[in-house]
Amino acid sequence: MTHGYARRYGAVVTMPTDADTSSDAALRRQLHGLPGVDAVGLEARAAALGTRSIKTTAKAYALDLAISMIDLTTLEGADTPGKVRALCAKGANPDPTDRSTPKVAAICVYSDMAATAKEALVANGAPEIKVASVATAFPSGRAAMAVKLADTRDAVAAGADEIDMVIDRGAFLSGRYLQVFEEIQQVKAECARPDGEEAHLKVIFENGELATYDNIRRASWLAMSAGADFIKTSTGKVTVNATPPGTLLMLEAVRDFRAATGRQVGVKPAGGIRTAKDAIKYLVMVNETVGEDWLSRDWFRFGASSLLNDLLMQRQKLSTGRYSGPDYVTVD
């Protein structure tokens, strides 16, 4: 099953170890040797997967799974410790009227709020919920490398379990692949903790700025080869964020990467996923593209905030048979 991929993707796969990661030109040859993406076909496939009809028991399963995969996020300039604590309380106990509701996967904040989030989760009796901190001059990534690394170090020291870094899109688009590759490697190195554990690294591409689907596939392979644990679509701060075709393409990339190397990488669409209906479409896509191995919070996440309340309302509807309304879920 895997030998076809290994042969085809071999050149890219061996990048971190034997090969030619010595120059932009060498990386370019490898990344541009990946199979092309036909935009019309990709979008048609993503749309077709969106027509699945998920009802009753399947819907109940999908709603709970989606809740458990949320990186409940607040990334505002106006964030305060109080806001972050409220978010943590909500993540630990999303529906106060129904204690069987699963907890979210993580709370995603700026690095200066990581310690607050960590404490609040413990206080809420949910230490298993991860703290994800954005880093590396999120969302633009426009800062000196030393600043990006310091940002990462601070977040890890504050107790972040996961680091959501952004790539330098300017470097990527102008063909300086080596710079992007090395930045990811260096940030990854900063994720190590003294106890020998390491924070998981999510690499954000900002698909909306990458211009082509081919670039999304290239960025996926570049990041996975440099050591990403997760690849993530977007910051949520630009016009185009997570889209079904972009996410489908990244799922194909992690599938092919595992077939070639044996290493499994997670996927996180972020930004713009607001309804339960949309979230279920993404889960169908995961189910039919990469299969059950990715159907858990360890391998698939939603970067979202308002999505949670819609999932909760749909969940209440399914259990009570009635729509409740926005006053029956908590505002953050």
Add this chain to the structure above:
Amino acid sequence: MTELTQQTETAKPAAFAYAPAPESRAVVDIAPSYGLFIDGEFTDSAAGGLRKTVSPATEEVLAEYTQAEAEDVDRAVKAARKAFGPWSALPGAERAKYLFRIARIVQERSRELAVLETLDNGKPIRETRDADLPLVAAHFFYYAGWADKLAYAGFGAAPQPLGVAAQVIPWNFPLMMLAWKIAPALATGNTVVLKPAETTPLSALFFADICRQAGLPRGVVNIVTGDGSTGASLVGHPGVDKVAFTGSTAVGKEIARTVAGTDKRLTLELGGKGANIVFEDAPLDQAIEGIVNGIFFNQGQVCCAGSRLLVQESVHDEVLDALKRRLTTLRVGDPLDKNTDVGAINSAEQLARITELAAAGEAEGAERWSPACELPSDGYWFAPTLFTGVTQAHRIAREEVFGPVLSVLTFRTQEEAVAKANNTPYGLSAGIWTEKGSRILKMANQLRAGVVWANTFNKFDPASPFGGYKESGFGREGGRHGLEAYLEHA
């Protein structure tokens, strides 16, 4: 049925198992029996014989319909002849109004018609809902637009209709084939007698009701149902000016012999053995989707199906791995379930033919593979199947299977791909998958196929002409070209 399959010891229950999501049958009201639609009314046959039409998914009898005999066909042709004068004398814009009205009614009743078509044909509701019905409406809209512009279509300043068109259509896309036949015929001022296939008469009979709903003048559209003998009476009727047939090459040849020596005009859209050619530089994930769509759309019962996969040797293993992985996600079963990808084979007869050819593939040494899937015990079913190690000499590479069976062959060079693709008595469709635009343009000129798709497959549009070379027939349907078959040559 699904519950049963999950009990088997090997099948591990899926974590994310889709619950049944059946489309409601209540939206369609099928009468116990149907007459013939002649001169604007449903009438009994002179002889009065009835046939049954069944749901291929369950073998349940859906309704009885009438076997039209020669004298019924004669009545229908006379009704069409009588209607021809006034209909052809109408200004194009007036004829267009009726066609627009029909198109809108089809849209309004599309859910009902989709369920009906799925019941009678066995194809998944996902396809009737998302492909068949939208294309039917689009075809009527498109030709409605031509009706008042015929003078500018390139067939002379005042192109004239032919008269009465005898149209015989197949069972694979019952309502869509009806639209392809009736829309251009009416737009150009002809009147029609149409015979739907023996196993799928219902949507044509519902269309008769739509004609009444649209206020179409009596006799402009007549529907006669029955078996092959009805079709033979119709195409052989001396009062017919034009014969249009879509179906098998064997029947097409018979019709050509019948029509030979008369002044009837003839167009034939027959079988195919389409090559889907995948180069090593193809967008592979999309090519896999195109291969699946090419051969498993409508259970492969498509004349332009991509039934031969020609894959470049260097990516053969990779493509086959990915294709097999993809086939394991196809959902085979209840056609009315909105999540079903592959439905039932249309008839026991067709199932027997597919089974026989697949057996021949194995006997001749090709390697057979199907994903694990439980098939329902009632009805006519055939699992998605692919054969590897197929050569040009194998029957499954030469004969039209008309089922969910893909033959995989390899090639090394572009020249070899063209030679193999063209090495068939048919010439209906072909697909090319490559990122190289220049290669697409060059090959499109070399392939002897009426339709060449580039980086896609089985895409249809009313504005695009469709038809074949060689034993796939002659004449074009769709687009401006589709008008020509229904107009006097200047």
